[in-house]
Amino acid sequence: MISMLICSGDEKEIKCIHFTSRELAAYLSDEKWDFNTFLDTKDIVSSLNHLPILDLICFDITLQDSIPIIEELRRKNKEAYIALIADNTISPMSYMKPSIMAASLLLRPLKNMQVRERLEELFQSLFKETNRKMNDDSFVFENREGQICIAYNRIRYFEAREKRVFVCTDNKEITFYETMDNLLTMLPDYFIRCHRSFIVNAKKIERVQLAQNTILLEDESILPISRSYRNNAKEYRKWK
Numbered sequence: 001m002i003s004m005l006i007c008s009g010d011e012k013e014i015k016c017i018h019f020t021s022r023e024l025a026a027y028l029s030d031e032k033w034d035f036n037t038f039l040d041t042k043d044i045v046s047s048l049n050h051l052p053i054l055d056l057i058c059f060d061i062t063l064q065d066s067i068p069i070i071e072e073l074r075r076k077n078k079e080a081y082i083a084l085i086a087d088n089t090i091s092p093m094s095y096m097k098p099s100i101m102a103a104s105l106l107l108r109p110l111k112n113m114q115v116r117e118r119l120e121e122l123f124q125s126l127f128k129e130t131n132r133k134m135n136d137d138s139f140v141f142e143n144r145e146g147q148i149c150i151a152y153n154r155i156r157y158f159e160a161r162e163k164r165v166f167v168c169t170d171n172k173e174i175t176f177y178e179t180m181d182n183l184l185t186m187l188p189d190y191f192i193r194c195h196r197s198f199i200v201n202a203k204k205i206e207r208v209q210l211a212q213n214t215i216l217l218e219d220e221s222i223l224p225i226s227r228s229y230r231n232n233a234k235e236y237r238k239w240k
Contacts, residue, residue, distance in 0.1 A: 001145040002031045002126070004056040005073070007038040008085055009063050013110055014039070017058050020116050024123050032146040041069050053077060053150075053172055055126055058106070058119075060085040061095045071099045076171050079129075079151065081122045085110070139167070139187070143176040150174070156217055157200040158183060158191075170219070190239040195226045202239035210234070 004021060008014050014037050025033045034052060038044050041063050054077040059070050061084045074082065084095055087108040095102065103125065104118045130149060138149045150169060159166045164175045165183060184193055190202045194215055200223055206216045208225070215223040215233060225233050 001034055001052075001148055002029070002055045003034040003036065003052040004058070005036045005038070005044075005051065005054050006058045007041070007044060007063070008058070008060040009039060010060075011039060013060075013085065016110065016112065016115055017119070020112070020119055021056075021123075024116075024120055028120075028123055029127060041065050044069055044073075048072065048076070049171075051076075053154075053169065054080045055130075056080060056122060057082045058085065059083070062087060062090055067094060067100075070095070074100055079154075081126050083118055083122055141167075141176050141178070143174070148174060148176075152188060152191075152201070153203070155191075155201050156204045156219065156221065157198055157223060160197045192229075192232045192236065194229045194233050195224045196228070198223050202236040205236045208233045208236060 002025070006014055006017050006021070008017070018035060018037060021035065022033070025031070036051060054073065057070075057073060057077070057080050059073070059082065060066065061070065070082070070084070074080070081103045082100065083104040083106055084100075084102045085106045085108065086092075086095065104122055106115060106118055137153070138151050139155060140147065140149045142148070150167060154169045156168050156170065158180070159168060160180050165178050165180070166173045166175050180193070180196070180199060184191070184199060187199065191199050192202050194200050200215060200217070204217050206218045208215050210225070210230065210233070213225045215225060217223065
């Protein structure tokens with residue numbers, strides 16, 4: 001599943017970008033796509049904690065409060081490709097900066113050819129990077145949404161509950177079916193079993209609290225340690 005956010009104060013621009021993106025997606029990829037469209041920043045603010053992990057973002061930087069919002073979207077989606085929509089009323093100094101890291105720029109008035117060229121460049125870059133990660137440093141699995149690829153450095157832990165496995169990232173949980181024993185054989189060595197229901201990314205551990213039989217993660221999440229896996233938990237430091 002590839003997720004894209006489109007935000008513009010101009011409904012015609014949204015339709016143009018959405019239509020072009022759907023065409024390119026059908027032509028360039030077999031992946032399923034999830035499009036999230038917004039006409040104003042207020043709706044994005046209210047949806048920030050419910051958005052999926054985003055792969056592509058087209059964002060109107062001329063909207064009110066757009067800079068802090070796109071910075072927050074970048075913080076939550078460190079690997080997303082961002083195209084900014086701008087015009088001559090706003091200085092490039094306000095948006096061409098490391099906290100946003102835009103990959104492309106759409107200058108108004110938008111023309112269909114310009115939109116298609118910029119989006120095709122973004123899509124090609126995304127697919128190239130996705131293919132590289134699938135081979136190198138990502139966990140790839142399938143669920144009802146199709147094939148999903150998540151970089152290992154975005155995964156905090158896996159949890160088995162409700163007869164499913166939940167992969168827990170910085171801002172989302174995604175479910176799939178697998179046994180914890182099989183899952184452990186599919187992961188790099190720095191993913192360690194700390195409980196029959198938990199496999200944790202040792203690189204995300206802040207400290208192990210053996211007296212409390214808990215693990216504190218960098219984001220202050222707390223996971224349990226069972227007696228059978230206490231020795232595993234002690235070894236987390238070699239991965240830090």
